[in-house]
Amino acid sequence: MPARKRTSLALSNKQLLRLYEDMSMLRAFDEKVSERCIRGEIPGLIHLGVGEEAVAVGVNAALQPQDKMVSTHRAHSHFLARGADPKAFMAELYGKATGCCGGKAGSMHLADPEIGFLAANGVVGGGLPLAVGAALGQRILKGDWVTLCFFGDGANNNGAFHESLNLAAVWELPVVFLCENNGYGISQSIHKQQRVANVADRAPAYGIPAEIIDGNDVLEVYETVRRAVDKARSGGGPILIEAKTYRTTGHYVGDSESYRSKGEVAKWQAKDPIVRFEKVLRRKKLLSTALKVEIEARITALVEEATDFAMQSPAPDPAAALTHVYCEGGA
Amino acid sequence: MARMSYAEALNEAHRIAMRDDPRVFTLGEDIGEYGGIYRVTKGLQAEFGEQRVLDTPISEIAITGAAVGAALVGSRPILEIGFVDFVGTCWDQVFNQAAKFRYMTDGRASVPLVIRMACGAGLGYGVHHSQSLEAWFTHVPGLKVVMPATPADAKGMLLAAIDDKDPVVFLEHKFLYEVKDEVPDGHYTVALGKARVAREGADVTIVSWSGAVPWALKAAEQAAAEGIECEVLDLRSLVPLDEDAIVASVEKTGRLIICHEACTTGGFGAEIVARVVARAFDFLDAEPRRVGAPDIPVPSSLALEAVYLGTRERLLEEVRAIVS
Secondary structure: OOOOOOHHHOOOHHHHHHHHHHHHHHHHHHHHHHHHHHOOOOOOOOOOOOOOHHHHHHHHHOOOOOOEEEOOOOOHHHHHHHOOOHHHHHHHHOOOOOOOOOOOOOOOOOOEHHHOEEEOOOOOOOHHHHHHHHHHHHHHHOOOOOEEEEEEHHHHHOHHHHHHHHHHHHOOOOEEEEEEEOOEEOOEEHHHHOOOOOHHHHHHHHOOOEEEEEOOOHHHHHHHHHHHHHHHHOOOOOEEEEEEOOOOOOOOOOOOOOOOOHHHHHHHHOOOHHHHHHHHHHHOOOOOHHHHHHHHHHHHHHHHHHHHHHHHOOOOOHHHHHOOOEOOEOO | OEEEEHHHHHHHHHHHHHHHOOOEEEEEOOOOOOOOOOOOOOOHHHHHOOOOEEEOOOOHHHHHHHHHHHHHOOOEEEEEEOOHHHHHHHHHHHHHHHOOHHHHOOOOOOOOOEEEEEEOOOOOOOOOOOOOOHHHHHOOOOOEEEOOOOHHHHHHHHHHHHHOOOOEEEEEEHHHOOOEEEEOOOOOOOOOOOOEEEEOOOOEEEEEOOOHHHHHHHHHHHHHHOOOOEEEEEOOEEEOOOHHHHHHHHHHHOOEEEEEEEEOOOOHHHHHHHHHHHHHHHHOOOOOEEEEEOOOOOOOOHHHHHHHOOHHHHHHHHHHHHHO
């Protein structure tokens, strides 16, 4: 691993505060989603990113506007960090006509080409080959984007993962594979699913360099991904980064969580990425209590506005169910 | 016009599209210097280079997903999968990923992708290299399913498929690759969703596609010698389907036979019967008939494979029966 060059990647005070505000916003948004899902207002299978915000925010801070992002079923935090409009996103979760995908995507199939968010995915491992393709398309079209591919630890025993790493390596494509290792595939801990201790251990078999990082440290995420993205953009080929983190809520809203102890969850809550970064900012004298209150008020207003917008928006016209099957229109 | 084989016509379509549009490229197993197992991509790598004619590992999930992802960001991939039988290995990328993007984004994203696959039996290739699986694709909203039967259609429909903004499953029957016929010069397209009357007739409508079209024409010729005039309709594409052409022909003849190579149960023939019964029931003078393979895997022994391909011989008997 090359020596850290913190200075060259240093963020301004404004940018540091932005990381904090973004993480806090993701948390507040998903907590609101959870509340409204339990109330029965938001339908479907909802996978929250609570506890994993440092990965989404740190990653996005390392990307350029032209870069592409490929996500997973646990996409909310990635989508918001990338710049999705909270109102259109919340409306999508509510299944409203004003949703960013007209109510056809819901939580697991989000996409927004305008912000380079190519796809969430309802299929574990389904996004990895798409990311390789987005990078291949960059080469064909002579673009200058790097593709950032999120995947979970649950995907690394899937054939799509292995084939994608190999193909990206063979073609030296500009893809950064970012494993958000939250320790569980639904109810199964990673240790029950594979003999190798780390997802990163797979990468050398495909000739891909890998790094393991603390996924609850937003600065470590940012710096590592930034170096990887810069390297990929300059023709250095793919890289795999394994961010160790933890989802402090269930697999989905309504999960019994019978497979893990409250003590285990509490241990990780003590490593909460937002609380940790708040301490960093306070040490640097960047965050006062007054500023924190101001930020929280801003986030509350934003989330409330998004939720009100979603609630007040009309349901889609049933006729819309029959549109956009083909380029000519309906079925 | 030039006389060329179906494989050569497909090759020419690739060349034209790749010369016209730098976004077009092709990828697949052994398609580069080797030219593809059916020689469809012969010489393309020499003209367009390794970056636009990509040899891939035997890795169908990754190469199919890579084609989908590349289409999603605006390039125009043509993916070759040597045998449709292999689509099971990468099925998720075809039916869950490629097919769904336009719909799930409410029209904001598209996947302008062509997946070329060879299908069909008759060469003793056995259970994993001989199937006709077109019905699978027709059951997935979002996919277009194209099955040209002639060299001229192969070229014009491949060019149309490359132009199309949706994922197109382009199925080529192995027996057709060497068939030669007149092919128009230069760039032209044959619209997807427009059936072709391959032979006119007033007594019986035979609907077929791909490798079954020559069977239908042969049976029609034999039937004509017995005084039965068959109209042979080559559907060219199953999605979009030229339902109007089928109904118009049945309204004329009053008798419908669907002839396909695929297994009968769940085959696309059933869909056609259902649609004709719904729209033209009063015109039917006899019950519609499906002539397809028995519901068995495709055996290797040519003696056994002939049973799977019994449709060829049975078709004339069905024509005689439907007019009696």
